[in-house]
Every structure is written in C-alpha cells, then in structure tokens.
Amino acid sequence: MKAAAVVTGASSGIGRAIAIALSEAGHKVVNWDLRAPLEADPRIPHVFCDVSSEAAVIKAAQDTHALVGDVGILINNSGLQFMAPLDEFPIEKWQQLIGVMLTGTFLCTKNLWPMMKKLNSGRVINISSVHGKLASPFKSAYVAAKHGVLGLAKVAAIEGAPFNITVNTICPGFVDTPLMRDQVKSQMELNKLSEQEVLERVFLKDQQIKKLTHPDQVAQFVLFLASDNASTITGEAFNISGGWGMGL
Ligand SMILES: NC(=O)c1ccc[n+]([C@@H]2O[C@H](COP(=O)([O-])OP(=O)(O)OC[C@H]3O[C@@H](n4cnc5c(N)ncnc54)[C@H](O)[C@@H]3O)[C@@H](O)[C@H]2O)c1
Numbered sequence: 001m002k003a004a005a006v007v008t009g010a011s012s013g014i015g016r017a018i019a020i021a022l023s024e025a026g027h028k029v030v031n032w033d034l035r036a037p038l039e040a041d042p043r044i045p046h047v048f049c050d051v052s053s054e055a056a057v058i059k060a061a062q063d064t065h066a067l068v069g070d071v072g073i074l075i076n077n078s079g080l081q082f083m084a085p086l087d088e089f090p091i092e093k094w095q096q097l098i099g100v101m102l103t104g105t106f107l108c109t110k111n112l113w114p115m116m117k118k119l120n121s122g123r124v125i126n127i128s129s130v131h132g133k134l135a136s137p138f139k140s141a142y143v144a145a146k147h148g149v150l151g152l153a154k155v156a157a158i159e160g161a162p163f164n165i166t167v168n169t170i171c172p173g174f175v176d177t178p179l180m181r182d183q184v185k186s187q188m189e190l191n192k193l194s195e196q197e198v199l200e201r202v203f204l205k206d207q208q209i210k211k212l213t214h215p216d217q218v219a220q221f222v223l224f225l226a227s228d229n230a231s232t233i234t235g236e237a238f239n240i241s242g243g244w245g246m247g248l
Helices: 013-024 054-068 091-119 140-163 178-191 195-203 215-226
Strands: 004-008 029-033 046-048 071-076 122-127 165-172 237-240
Touching: 004 013, 004 054, 004 091, 013 029, 013 071, 013 178, 013 215, 029 054, 046 054, 054 071, 054 091, 071 091, 091 122, 091 140, 091 165, 122 140, 122 215, 140 165, 165 215, 178 195, 215 237
Parallel strands: 004 029, 004 071, 029 046, 071 122, 122 165, 165 237
Antiparallel strands: none
16 A cells, blocks of 8 residues: 655645645645645645644644554645845744744654654655755745755654655755746836746746746656655755756
C-alpha cells in the first residue's frame, strides 16, 4: 500500500498540484490549509490548520490519523509573501512569514515525525525557494525563512536517516500561481508596466530560461522524491529555477 501524505497549503497553487499528483499516483492525501480550496476535491480532504500554531498542528495530526492512519509523506508547502524595505518591515509581518514558512515547517515535521519513525520509513519534502539560497531586496522575512528551511532540512536529514526518513528541499524560481500573479499585479501598478514587461524586466530577468515554471512540473519532481527510487537522496536542495540558482 502507498504511504499516506499530508500537503500543507494544498488549497491553491503548487500545493494543489502536488496533492492532485500524489492522489493520482495512489496515495491518500490530506490538505492542511487555513482556507478551503475554491473547488473541493473529494479525493483530497481538507483539514483546517494554521501551520504556525503548534496546537493547530497537533489537532490536525490527530484528525489526519483518524482519516488515513500513519502519515509517511509530508510536503511542507504553505507560504505567503510580503515586501517592504528593511527599516519599514512591520514586526507582525516578519513574525507571520517566519511563523508560516519556517516555524510551520518545523511544527509539521515535528508532529508527523513519530508516525514516520513508527513506519520506519518517511519522506519530508519542503518547498523553499531559490530565495532559500540567494536574496532580492525588500524580501527580508521571506528570504530569511526560506534559508532557514534549508538548515532545518539538513538537521532533520541526519536525524531521520536511521529510520529511513529522507528530508529534501525544492527551490523553485517563479512558478505560475496566485501568489506569484499577485506580485506581478503589484509591480504593474507600482512601475506602470504591462504584464509582459513586468515578467521580462522583473521576474524572469535572472532566469536563463525565460519561462515561468508550471505547478505540475514541481509536482512531478515531488513524486520522484517521494518514490522508492529516491531512497538514498537526503539533505539535498534542488533548484527548479530556469538556471537562476545555478551553481548554488
Ligand atoms: N509561486 C512562486 O513563484 C513560488 C516560487 C518559489 C517558492 N514558492 C513557494 O511555494 C509555496 C506555495 O506557493 P504558491 O505560489 O502555490 O502560493 P499560493 O498562495 O497559491 O498557495 C499558498 C497556500 O498556503 C496557504 N497558507 C498560507 N498561510 C497558511 C497557514 N498559516 N497555514 C496553512 N496554510 C497556509 C494558503 O492558504 C494557500 O492555499 C510557498 O511556500 C511559496 O513560498 C512559490
């Protein structure tokens, strides 16, 4: 039987694509998200969860166990963006971004870890960003959280190895999702540019391949990392960034 999976932030974007791909590959999949998806998918139950709250994560882990039993695959994907100059960055926004993307990754991993240890098998796959390896201005909280995820993954990879739990991270460049399109809209308004101009001059300027990645491309890479073929890959961070993160 294929391992049951939790995907955080699977009501939208990359998480949604990952949840559908895992479900179509025969895994039972549960979506942990703050909000329900716009269109419910009966194959992928939604469990309300704010991943930045330990009480909420403990409750979601219990509800999920009742639904699908022990969870062998965790995809830490929930995320959000906020941009401001460093000296104007609101502490509330700093805490929210670190809370969801770094503390949330820690809490979900911590609370599903005992199930994976019991199974003597597990896969944790984090969706960080190319901003987990490099920086852009005005993204202090996002860049700090995404760098932190890579460090946490290395520790977890060492601790997970005796239990056949692998921990890897994917670092995408720009992926065509609502989160990314919201940033395009802000840049269009801010710089009085067309959508095409914003994509060419701002978003894709550092990518060698001038194309947005599709969420399904990330999902297919997750499927590989979740498979038996990836059983000796751990502690790694893989870019899907059109060459933006090459060498890193
Ligand atoms: N889209 C990109 O270009 C891109 C690039 C690199 C990395 N990423 C990362 O990929 C991940 C998914 O991003 P996306 O583009 O699909 O965004 P998205 O906005 O489409 O989806 C993010 C999901 O996370 C959920 N979420 C937010 N706060 C939460 C919380 N406290 N608890 C639980 N769920 C919460 C949202 O409700 C939403 O469903 C994020 O971690 C993001 O940083 C995205």
